Amino acid sequence: MTKIFGHRGSAGTHPENTMISFEQAYKDGADGIELDVQLSKDGIPVVIHDEKVNRTTDSKGFVQDLTLRELKQLNAVHKFKKQYKHAEIPTLEEVLDWASRKQTIVNIELKNSILPYAGMEEKVLELVDKHKMAHLIIFSSFNHYSIARLNTLAPKIEKAVLYMEGIYKPWDYTKWVGGSGIHPHIKAATASIIHRSQQSGVPVRPFTVNDEKTMKRLFAEECAGFFTDYPKKAVQIKYQN
Known part of the structure; x- marks a missing residue:
């Protein structure tokens, strides 16, 4: 059964990578959420997509x-100022604390x-480890050393x-670098790649x-x-088939 992941939550309709967005994706019936992690100056994993705060908050800087x-102290409502007055940048700890209670999958x-x-x-x-979430976590990165x-x-x-x-035989490549799945851009996720990869026991989850x-x-x-970005729409389509 194809699993639906809310990309940065319900980012098409809510402020991305905020608790508002993650909670909405959960309410919409998504199987899991996807989020992005950077480190603050004091080394805390925080949930924000860009290396700079410029695009998604009311401030500037790395x-x-x-x-x-x-x-x-920043406001991360991004382009949803009319609907929401304020949204914080969450820490990864805050999101995992919430997700562990909901028992929802988290792609970090x-x-x-x-x-x-x-x-x-x-x-x-x-x-x-602290939140006993190992069974509900998928790690991903464009940095394959990571x-x-x-x-x-x-x-x-x-x-x-x-x-x-395109990566040649991505189902083999991911195993070679220590992965077990592939997350290609949708344009690189052809029917053949999906079929051959999943036949090799390597799950495929394209974005976005x-x-x-x-x-x-x-x-x-x-x-x-x-x-x-629209888990609600995806859930509706999934269950009308």
């Missing part, structure tokens, strides 16, 4: 130059392919390589799937899952 206290994307956050893997794993590192540190937790363009036609194709192909 996440890594701001302490958690400074980040918490480590945003360490542009800035090399030292010790990010260990810090994130520590929080996953996937290899995570595999050394936590071989039993599911990991997937993120990629944009927002149109109805593609959603229907992925359900028909029994793709393992996909990431969408």
Whole structure:
């Protein structure tokens, strides 16, 4: 059964990577949520997509130059100012605390392919262990060194390589770097790639799937899952088939 992941929560309709957005994705019936992790100046894993706060908050600067206290003072309502007065940047700990109570799957994307956050893997794993979430976690990263590192540190937790363009035999490649799944851009997720990969025991979860036609194709192909900004729409399509 194809699993639906709320991409940064319900990012199409709510402020991305905030508790408002994650809670909405859960209410909408998503099987899981996807979020992005950076590190604050004081080394705390925080949930925000960009290396800078410019796009999604009312401030400017690099996440890594701001302490958690400074980040918490920012307003992350992004383009949804009319609907919401305020939304905080959550810590990963806050999201995992909530997700562990809901028992919902969390795809944690480590945003360490542009800035090399030292010790990010260990810090994130520590929080996953603390909240006893290992069975509900999927790690992903465009930095495949990080996937290899995570595999050394936590071989039993599911990991997937993120990629944009064609990789030769990605189902073999992910195993080679220590992953067990693949998360390709939807344009790189052909029917053949999905079929051959899943026949090799490697689940495929493309991103970011927002149109109805593609959603229907992925359900028909029994793709393992996909990431969408509109989980409510995806859930409706899934159950009208």
